[in-house]
Amino acid sequence: MNSLAKKLQEARERLGLTQAEAAQALGVVRELISLWESGKRVPGLAYVRDLARLYGVEEESLLDEGPLRLLEAEGFHLRGAPEPNLELRRWLDFLDAWAEFLEDLGEKPKPLRRPPRALDKGGAYTDRRSVAHLAEQVRAHYELGLDALPDLYTFLGELGVLVYRAPLGPLAKSKISGAFYNHPKLGWSILVNVDTTPGRQAFTLAHEFAHALYHYRTPGIVSRSDEKPPMERFADAWAAHFLVPGKAIRQQLKGLNGEAMVRDAFQAMWLARYFRVSYNTMLIRLRTERLIDQFIYEEWRFYNVSDLAQRLGLPVEEYKVPEAKARGWDLERYPLSVLGKVRHAVEGGSVSVAEAAAILDVDRTTLEIELLSPPKKVPTKMQALEASEFEDVLPF
Incomplete structure (x- = not known):
């Protein structure tokens, strides 16, 4: 057995992965893993890179004559299913490559490493009793008012946060919704699992933004749905209030009913649409604001969201669980x-x-x-129709 083949087997077994699990993470058949580990075939350099990421070892240590050298990602403890770990390492590799690219261009980015002074709570804050006030304070600082937030991907990008999207698999399987990394050269960087619904992605963005604002002294945080230490519970609570302020809910309800009262699940769905959050997020906020009781919450949370959306004339596809993204999602x-x-x-x-x-x-x-x-010059049928419809009003 040659050196590369032996190291591939050693690296896989160190993590306790079977050949089938490694093959699934890489998107290849199990037999190919076996051929690589027996030395009967040699993986191409692209596969060597992905194998190194998957196994958490330095790529060069697979190819040279020395022992395996483990990858170290400051603040991160990557474990669990192999597919998410591969994607997380791919993200970390990109951040380092991007920082080097900017340096080569002669650019000197001014990374966000900590929040504005008015919002700074020291970088390790976890008191959930103050989340409503803190969320309102952040909204006021960035002049967001109490209405529905703008698209969070755009908002965070404009602040200078580097937001990366990765297919980590359905949350029920991967357990990872996102991650925050205070990169040494790039500052605040966020990863979002795109194998979740748009509503869940919005919540993840707000959750990771909370880590950036209040937990920036912890360089790397992987947000897992099966673990809720104090920082995670704080970020969950803050995200909910940031996305849906209690005052704003009551204002919208008074516009609907003339009073702060939710009459049925359709109004809850309408509020979810207004604030650009998931139906479940809205129900939790209505419960925590005591606008519905526990009995109603337990009943409404089992209603079919697609049915509610369809009957309100909303796009049903936005409320369905997305299919897992292909590994070629580049x-x-x-x-x-x-x-x-x-x-x-x-x-x-x-x-x-x-x-x-x-x-x-x-x-x-x-x-x-x-x-x-260059862009294609053949307009779509819709584009051509719209152009003809505007001919009599152009120029404005």
């Missing part, structure tokens, strides 16, 4: 600011296409087709 991982900077760098000759593909961890063909090619 450029959609990155915020528009990252993709725009890479495109401009390639067009300006600062980096080659191959270098850009390496930074974004995609093959060159994917990069050229999905990012660098």
Whole structure:
């Protein structure tokens, strides 16, 4: 057995993974893992990189003559299902590569490492009794008022938070909704599990924003649904109040009923739509604000959300559990600011296409087709129809 084959087997067994589990995480058949570990086949460099991420070892240590060297991610303790761990390491690798890319361009980013002074509670705050006041304070600082928040992906991007999306698998299986990392060079960075509903993603973004504001002294936090230490419970409570302020609920109800009272599950669904949160999040907020009692909460939470949405004329697909994203979910991982900077760098000759593909961890063909090619000039039928409908009013 050659050195690489022996190390692959050693690294897998160190984590207690079967060949079948490793194959599932990598998106290959089990037989291929067996062939690599027997030395009958040699994995390509792309697979070597992913194997190193999966097993938590340095890529070079798989290829050189020395012993295996474990990867160290400051503040992170990656464990559990292999697929999420692979994606989390891919995220961490990207952050380091992105920081190096910005340095090569001569840019000196001013990373967010701690909140504005008016919001700073010391970086390790967990008192849940104050979450309502703190959430209102953050809204006031960023001039968000009490209405529904803007798209949180856009809002956090405008603040300078680097938000990355990754397919970690359904929450019931992976247990991971997101992660926060106070990167040494990039500052606040957030990962969101996109194998969850839009409502859950909004909650995750708010939850990780809470970690950034109040737990920035802990460099890395993986938010797991099966573990609720004080920081996680605080972030959950703060996110709920940040997304749906109690005062705002009552204002909306008075507009509907003339009084602060929820009459039926349809109104709860309407409020969820208004605040851009999930139906379950809204029910929890109505319960914690004592606008519904425990008996009503227990009854309403079992109503079919798709049925409620359809009967209110809302898009039903937004309330269905999404299918798990394919492992080839590539450029959609990155915020528009990252993709725009890479495109401009390639067009300006600062980096080659191959270098850009390496930074974004995609093959060159994917990069050229999905990012660098010019827009198609054939309009859609809807676009053509709309253009004809506007002919009599243009120019404004």
